[in-house]
Amino acid sequence: MKEQAEKNLQSISLEDAILKIKELNPGEYDKMIIDKNQTLQRCNYLRLNYSALSADRQGKKIVFPMYSLILNNFSEFEGGDSKHGELAYFPTDKILSNLKNNFSIEPELDPVSTAGDFDFPFDTDGDNISTNQRFYFIADRTYKEQCDECSGNKLVKCDNFECDGRHIWTCTECNGEGRLVCNTCGGSKKIMCGTCGGNDRVKCSKCGGDGKVNDSIAAKAANSKYFQEKKCGSCQGRGWRPCSDCTRGRVVCNNCSGQGKVVCSTCQGNKKITCPNCYGDKERLGMIDCPQCKAQGEMGYLAYVETSIRPVSTEKLFPMESPLNEISENEIISSSKANPAPSITVRNFNENHSIERNDHILKYSEQICNEFDLHIDSYPKLVEEKIAYSIIPCIQIEYTHMLTNQNHEISIINFFENPELKFHQAAETVKKDVKDTTKKVGRFFGKLLKTKSFKAKDDRKKEIRLMIYLAKADGIIEEEEKLFLSEHINSIDEFTSSEKTEFFDLMNSPKLPDLTKEDVTFSSEEKFQEVVDKLMKLASSDGNIEESEKDLIDRIKSLA
Numbered sequence: 001m002k003e004q005a006e007k008n009l010q011s012i013s014l015e016d017a018i019l020k021i022k023e024l025n026p027g028e029y030d031k032m033i034i035d036k037n038q039t040l041q042r043c044n045y046l047r048l049n050y051s052a053l054s055a056d057r058q059g060k061k062i063v064f065p066m067y068s069l070i071l072n073n074f075s076e077f078e079g080g081d082s083k084h085g086e087l088a089y090f091p092t093d094k095i096l097s098n099l100k101n102n103f104s105i106e107p108e109l110d111p112v113s114t115a116g117d118f119d120f121p122f123d124t125d126g127d128n129i130s131t132n133q134r135f136y137f138i139a140d141r142t143y144k145e146q147c148d149e150c151s152g153n154k155l156v157k158c159d160n161f162e163c164d165g166r167h168i169w170t171c172t173e174c175n176g177e178g179r180l181v182c183n184t185c186g187g188s189k190k191i192m193c194g195t196c197g198g199n200d201r202v203k204c205s206k207c208g209g210d211g212k213v214n215d216s217i218a219a220k221a222a223n224s225k226y227f228q229e230k231k232c233g234s235c236q237g238r239g240w241r242p243c244s245d246c247t248r249g250r251v252v253c254n255n256c257s258g259q260g261k262v263v264c265s266t267c268q269g270n271k272k273i274t275c276p277n278c279y280g281d282k283e284r285l286g287m288i289d290c291p292q293c294k295a296q297g298e299m300g301y302l303a304y305v306e307t308s309i310r311p312v313s314t315e316k317l318f319p320m321e322s323p324l325n326e327i328s329e330n331e332i333i334s335s336s337k338a339n340p341a342p343s344i345t346v347r348n349f350n351e352n353h354s355i356e357r358n359d360h361i362l363k364y365s366e367q368i369c370n371e372f373d374l375h376i377d378s379y380p381k382l383v384e385e386k387i388a389y390s391i392i393p394c395i396q397i398e399y400t401h402m403l404t405n406q407n408h409e410i411s412i413i414n415f416f417e418n419p420e421l422k423f424h425q426a427a428e429t430v431k432k433d434v435k436d437t438t439k440k441v442g443r444f445f446g447k448l449l450k451t452k453s454f455k456a457k458d459d460r461k462k463e464i465r466l467m468i469y470l471a472k473a474d475g476i477i478e479e480e481e482k483l484f485l486s487e488h489i490n491s492i493d494e495f496t497s498s499e500k501t502e503f504f505d506l507m508n509s510p511k512l513p514d515l516t517k518e519d520v521t522f523s524s525e526e527k528f529q530e531v532v533d534k535l536m537k538l539a540s541s542d543g544n545i546e547e548s549e550k551d552l553i554d555r556i557k558s559l560a
Contacts, residue, residue, distance in 0.1 A: 001340050001389065005360050008391040008416050014040045017395050020412055024421050030477040031427075031507060032399040032410075033486055041396040044320040045332050048361065049339050049388040050368050051313040053129060055122065055349070056380040058306050059113020059138075062096070064105050066144050066298035070098050074300055077142050084139040087120055090304065093135065110303055113138070118305045122349045122383065129349050129383050133307035141303035147293035154295040155287040158278035165286030167275050171267035178269040182256035189260045191253050193246035200249040201240045207232035209239040310380070312372050318364050324396045326424050327411055332392055335414040339388035346385035348376060361389055392417075401427040402486050403503055404493075428504045455523040461499060462519060463531050464489055466556060468506045469515065470535050473552045478542040488534065520559045528560055 017040055022029040066074070073095040077084075099105040123130040146152040157165040170176040181187040192198040203209040211232050231237040245251065252258040263269040274280070278288045289295035317329045345365065347354045355376075357365050365387060369375070374382040396411040409424040467485055471477050492500055506512060522528040532553065539549040 001343065002358055002360070004340075005389070005391045008393050009044060010416075012040065012042060012393065012395055012415055014038065014397065017397055017412060017415075020415065020419055021410065021421065024412075024419060027508060028421075028423075030482075031402045033402055033479075033482050034397065034399045038398055041324060043322060043324045043394055045323075045392040045394060046318040046320055046360065046364055047315075047333060047336055047339060047390050047392055048318065048364055048368075049313075049315050049342060050365065051311070051342065051386045052346075052372075052374065052382055053131070053384040054310045054312055054372070054374050054380045055129070055133075055383045056308050056310065057118050058308075059110035059117070059303065060107040060306050061110040061112075061141075061301070061303045062099065062105065062107040064099050064103070064300050064302075065147075065292070065294040065296040066300050067103065067294070067296060069102060070095055070300070073098060074144065074302075077137055077139075077302060078144070079139070080143070081139050084137075086139060087118070087136045087305070088139055090135040090137055095302070107304075107306075112141075113303065113305070120305075122307065124350065127352075129309065131309045131311075133309060135304050135306055137302060137304040142301060144298050144300045147290055147297055147299050149292035150290035150297065152297045154290055154293065154297045155279075155284060156290050158275055158286050158288050159291075160275050160277050162273070163275040163278060163286065165278070167278055167280050167286045168272050171264060171271055171273050173266035174264035174271070176271045178264055178267060178271040179261040180264050182253060182260055182262050184255035185253035185260065187260040189253055189256065189258045190250040193243060193249050193251050195245040196243035196249060198249035200243050200246065202243050204232060204235035204239055204241050206234040207239060211235060211237035211239040309383070312374070314368060316364070316368070318367075320391070324394055324411060325409070327394060327396075327413065327422065331420075331422065332394065332413055335418050335420045336390055336392050337417065339390050342386040342388035344384065345387045346376075346382055348381065349383040357387075360391065361387055400486065402482050403489060403507060404428075405486055405489070405491050457494065459522050459527050459531075461495065462522065463534070464492070464503060465506060465519065466531060466535060467538055468503065469512055470538055470549060470552055472507075472512065474546040474548045480541040480543075481538060484538050484541040488538075515555065515559060517559050520556050532557065 014034075014036060018034055018036075021032070064070070073092060076091040077095075096107070118136070120136060123133050147154075150156050158167070162169070171178075174180050182189075185191050193200075196202050204211075207213055213230050213232050232239070235241050243249070253260075256262050264271075267273050275286070278284075278286050290297075293299050317332060343356075345355070345357050345361070365385065369382060374380055376382055392413070393415045394411060394413050395415060396409060398407055398409055400407050404427065406427065408427050411422040411424065413420045413422060467488070471481050471485055492503060495503075520528070522531060535553055535556070536545075539545045539553065
């Protein structure tokens with residue numbers, strides 16, 4: 001692991017990067033002009049698989065009534081320091097499960113104890129720490145004693161304020177009478193009549209209360225010839241009659257049935273109240289079970305130390321220098337092989353104390369320990385650590401595209417083991433826009449009218465095509481040829497999207513189509529000769545004209 005990491009940390013020169021690009025993608029390399037004076041950007045990434053075991057120790061306590069069900073369990077803990085020493089293993093953990101399952105009593109953190117107080121060995125399984133650690137109990141803080149709430153009597157005076165230990169007492173609501181004055185009638189036994197409102201008379205229903213009959217407008221209209229008002233016979237002309245539902249405006253109270261009093265709701269008429277909480281027998285009158293010891297008379301106290309072992313694992317990618325632009329963690333990790341088998345880097349329990357973190361991982365393993373709150377000398381304690389790691393070198397350089405003369409970035413991920421090229425921008429993307437449409441329209445009318453600008457542009461297009469043919473003639477595009485092409489092409493922005501695509505296709509094609517007379521026909525003999533001269537300079541730019549290059553130039557001349 002360390003040996004491979006050292007290998008991946010060896011230096012990478014710009015020349016190394018150029019050779020690697022040429023090896024990985026020779027086709028793209030033929031179109032790349034790389035400034036050899038630029039500074040190569042590099043970042044080594046550490047891929048680290050981390051796993052560990054941490055130990056934590058907590059002081060806990062559990063306080064409980066001494067139920068008969070746990071007496072036998074607890075007897076094994078009794079005896080104090082003289083029998084067990086300061087700390088002793090739990091003889092059985094049944095006491096904790098019995099208290100939880102049968103009485104819903106669970107431990108709580110003990111503020112008196114801290115993890116630093118407990119310096120005793122961890123349980124091991126051979127040479128490894130055991131993931132199941134036994135509990136230790138603190139002997140001098142584990143005992144039973146008489147309940148201080150009831151002084152061992154198991155009972156205490158009833159805590160009902162009204163009872164105060166009496167169990168039975170006179171009802172204070174009715175003062176022992178068992179009855180209370182009726183709230184509805186106030187004890188008067190009668191209430192106001194609802195029919196007459198207490199007036200003892202009601203309006204006559206026959207005359208409507210005015211003492212006359214046949215006095216309505218309708219009656220007058222119907223009996224206009226014989227109409228005559230008459231005194232109401234029903235009420236003798238008084239307009240009212242005595243109320244038949246009451247006597248002098250009052251009726252018997254329904255709530256108390258005319259008694260003036262009702263049964264006391266507090267004592268239900270019994271005149272006495274019996275406490276529902278306490279005992280009523282002679283020996284325990286007015287007493288309740290002690291709420292602290294649950295009528296056991298004794299309380300148990302168990303203080304102990306719980307050790308828990310927790311697994312920790314993570315995989316991280318750390319940039320060991322300034323990270324490179326536009327390279328994701330996923331790209332870096334996917335380019336690397338699986339990490340080797342992990343090695344134990346930390347053993348930190350009992351007599352096993354060793355830290356074997358090398359310089360590559362020291363800083364990063366400490367960062368992970370801080371993240372998970374792990375410590376060497378305190379709790380939570382790092383007791384075991386295993387690490388597998390690899391170093392993934394990545395570099396980044398700039399290049400100029402030979403045809404477009406635009407600058408781009410390229411990266412090589414995992415340079416030595418599994419190198420992958422990443423082009424950060426698509427150098428040959430052709431976009432169609434409004435300008436492209438304008439170029440096409442201008443090209444159409446220029447061709448139609450045979451304008452001077454059309455001829456010049458057509459000459460330039462053919463010249464670029466022939467230079468591409470010549471550059472690819474011997475199967476190798478030398479650096480000098482790239483520079484020559486780049487300098488004389490300069491830019492292809494003036495061309496339409498379809499024309500640009502044609503240039504790219506020619507440059508990328510493994511086999512070029514045969515040249516035709518149309519390909520070498522220029523606007524004038526002078527222009528043709530100028531292009532031939534330029535082709536000769538391109539062929540000789542690397543110091544030597546290859547036979548294939550000479551043959552191509554002769555072929556161009558023969559077609560003209």
